[in-house]
Amino acid sequence: MSNKEIAKLLRNVAAAYTIKDEKKFYFQIVAYQKAAEAIEGLTSELKDYYAEDKLDEVPGIGVTLKSRLEELFKKGKVAHYEWALSGIPQAMFPLLDIPSFGPKKAYKLVKEFNLKNPDTVIDDIEKIAKEGRIASLSGFGEKSQSDILRAIAEFRKGSGKTTRMTLPFASEVAEKMLDYLRKSPDVIRAEPLGSLRRSSPTVGDIDIAVASKNPKAVLNYFIKYPYLDRIIEKGSVSSSILASGGKQIDLLIQPPEGFGALLQHFTGSKNHNVHLREFALKKSLSLSEYGIKNTKTGKSTQYSSEEEFYKAIGLEWIPPEMREDTGEIESAAEGNLPKIIELSDIKGDLHLHSSFPIEPSHDLGVNNFKEMLAVAKDLNYEYVGFAEHNPSVSKHTPEKIYGLVSRRNEAIEHILSDNKSIRIFKLLETDILPNGQLAIDNKTLETLDGTIVSIHSVFNMRKDEMTKRVIEGLSHKKAKILAHPTGRMLNERPGYELDWEKIFEFCIKNNKALEINSWPTRLDLPDSLIREAVNRKIKMVIDTDSHAKDQMYLQKYGVEMARRGWATKSDIVNTLSYNEFREWLKI
């Protein structure tokens, strides 16, 4: 079961409790929603937590939920949930995926019209609304009837909460709106917040905060956005719109003197905020987007910066990437937050595919050495590594492969002789074959400074076999880095199965590094595995896997994943100087 399916199950249980007895089950409902939120936000599979007996490390999962989830993974169902969901019409649950449908509304409609089939319930509701039979129900009216029809239509188009954007795409959507907002004389500051500011690997909707002394004017300006599809809601301090392309943009406004509280509130995550507010409440401080209220004196205070806001709760400022309620509040309270890595710490990119005609097994790059070095210079790098895919094994003899790689090496030497500013490592990205052997032989590997290894074929092996394959591939003394270690592609495929316990153990013993691949649809390692690797002092390297020079600027996304995994400079080997990195390659 995927994280999404599990979260859906927990939300369904919460919805069932809401229908059965909202008051009696109030805190279970909250707990189930919180756990669902946490599971949805995970960037590794919950199944892997289960496999390593770490379910209760997920915030919001305690003793009871742990045992229920274990039952789910073992048997595919949970007896207690079968009971909880019994007596509740199954047809209400698909409706909950549609924005504006909650448990009460879904239940009332399904019950009222005696709808039984979950597979057709959305069609059924649509038909009933079109016939005008919803408006007459108590609690409903003409407006809510037409809203239902529109919500269903938008849901079908895949807008709203169903599809999530990759980070660069989300940034683009946000930038367009920010450019627009900053043209308004009433906008003093405008910042993208929410999961985009936390650099979550995928982003659902765009959240923007504005500092202004005239919120009304800004709101009126906001809803005149040229790429507006429709206004979802508009109040006195906030508004939501659907932009063309089906992406929701939420706006919140505060005066500049209260902007710090707004930044904090709207950056989230939800579970971070809930935990932070509970923490503050113990100090008689009640937090909101307006500021901090002392519950004893009743005195409210505004904060213009986030740093002051956190300080007022007795905490050091927590970087947005860490605000997922995975222990950052406790660490901040103890003054133990690690100093996480920054983009400027990176001294090189070791995973570059040039256009050198090496006749590779997979894609060749489109730019030559010099063109890529020019970008490296722009990025202030000390060194780079060229790591084209190994020459195709099926098309060439080992002798031919040796010749191709040697020619590439000579071409690099030639560049080096008239290039003083940036050093170059002669690497390759070598396939690990299904039997664990590397795709090219020792004689050729010996000509390299080292090699990156990775899986590019036969993804569907058993977990133990895949683990053996990877470890065997990494065992070669020239193999130093495992590229895109999980093989996941965001919004496409989950990645192959690996026994991380064994991989970590092997890496630490044999001084191998795991790559954090910055490619926006990979972002692989996922942040939770980065966090795990950091805890075990395993070295990582942040690379772009660039096949074109402009892609080298994507390095920031890998750095952001490292930050989400609490990695410091010392965890990442390409923060080392040229000489230090050279030494590390030889160990």
Added chain:
DNA sequence: GCCGTTTTCGGCCCGACTGTTTTCAGTCG
């Protein structure tokens, strides 16, 4: 059902907005 800078029992974030309402329920972030 979770969780611990008052606690292993007894608490549990805070507010905006909309539609259908005569004062509030439902949904959302």
